[in-house]
Amino acid sequence: MLVSLTSTTPDATDLGFLLHKHPDRVRSVDVGFGRAHVFYPQASPQRCTATLFVEVDPIALSRGQHGRRSSGLEPYVNDRPYAASSLLSVALGRLYRTAMSGTCEARPELVEQPLDLEVDLPVVPVRGGEPMLRRLFEPLGYEVEFAPIALDERFPAWGDSRYFSVRLSGRHRVRHTLEHLFVLLPVLDDRKHYWIDQNEIDKLLRRGGDWLGSHPESELISRRYLRFGQFAREALSRLADVGEDTDSLDEQQDEIEQAAERPISLREQRLASVLAAVRAVGGGRVVDLGCGEGRLLQRLVSEPSVTEVLGVDVSVGALERAERHLLPDEMSERRRERISLLQGALTYTDDRLCGFDAATVVEVIEHIDSERLGAFADVVFGHASPASVVLTTPNREYNANFANVGPTGLRHGDHRFEWTRDEFAAWAQGIEDRFGYGFEISGIGHPDPVCGSPTQMAVFRRRAEPDAPNPVSQI
């Protein structure tokens, strides 16, 4: 992974003073995910090139703070060692920090002097291709030359990869060009490598303060750099001279950006966690109790381990809405056979709820009056008694993090109660004691260190009855 910076303004070797790196020496530092080296492949009065070369250690990367955590081989086999990504930006920040901040004690007069500079990036991942390259660098006054890199030279029919070989040329102060690269390399790459926190806003503002505000793509740059909407918005409001004119953004691109970068909502995380729990207990025939408009049903019916789904709710209106978007006329017969809806109340014994492998009860229990909770438990765990029950409910302790929980201190006007983590665990223990289900509780959503996660989930599994006939011994 490398980037070369060339000055062609005589005496070009002044670049060594500006970068604080002597042209005759190689300078190497440890950057956490590998080692970075600066050296000069050429240093004459006409042309002087400083190359920053980063050797990425994929093992260190996969273990360290900088790596995305994922399973399988991906942490070890990826493009990070070769492509100029946000890791290169981190290395730039480390090796050229003094140069970027505009300090040059030996030759202070050089700092503000624009030089004819060329930047060579042999391999850069570019999300958005040629238009994105131009939109980011041309407004800053660079001439942009580039060549797409084929996916595999031996198979031209496969077409181009998302990587480009890029050369930028323009007359700039060295510190500005370093800042442009520092901010825009992660923007081109557009992959998250490290946890973004409040410090990233300060970093962006420190490195982009002079030029980002007047860049026509300042919004896109901030959004991509910071990844998360709320940080990008805060950064934009702090960039003093950002104009009102954000309409100039290509609207379609804007939408794509937003969709890609919107943080996953709590509801999405909840659905994903419940779905994973259903999968973990083996799927099969699943009943969603209090299915509402059927968001979970929609996912369940596409889940390979689930053979059949039934949605139950007390509200006719919710069921009608579920029917409209789950069972449109054009839906295939096969899918139709696997999904059904039923009106019913979870506080009345109902034989139609029997015979399921798993039940899901997502954000429903808190809508049931406390004095009816015993009846609910009898209906679900006593009578319907599926092999597993996946149940979620808010964690009331987390409400301290919400500004607008209302006068009741609860999240929703129809909630009859919300449990703390201890209260939920005590209720689950009661279910174990009365109905013989073992349980495990976990949190859903980003946890607060003191108050826990916003949502709590219990996965109950029915214990084998001690005196039930053993099917094996019967054979």
Ligand code: SAH
């Ligand atoms: N599980 C859905 C809906 C949650 S809202 C989701 O996660 O999106 C709570 C739902 O529970 C509502 O649709 C409400 O009609 C239903 N509900 C509340 N009390 C119920 C009861 N006693 N019996 C059946 N459904 C009930």
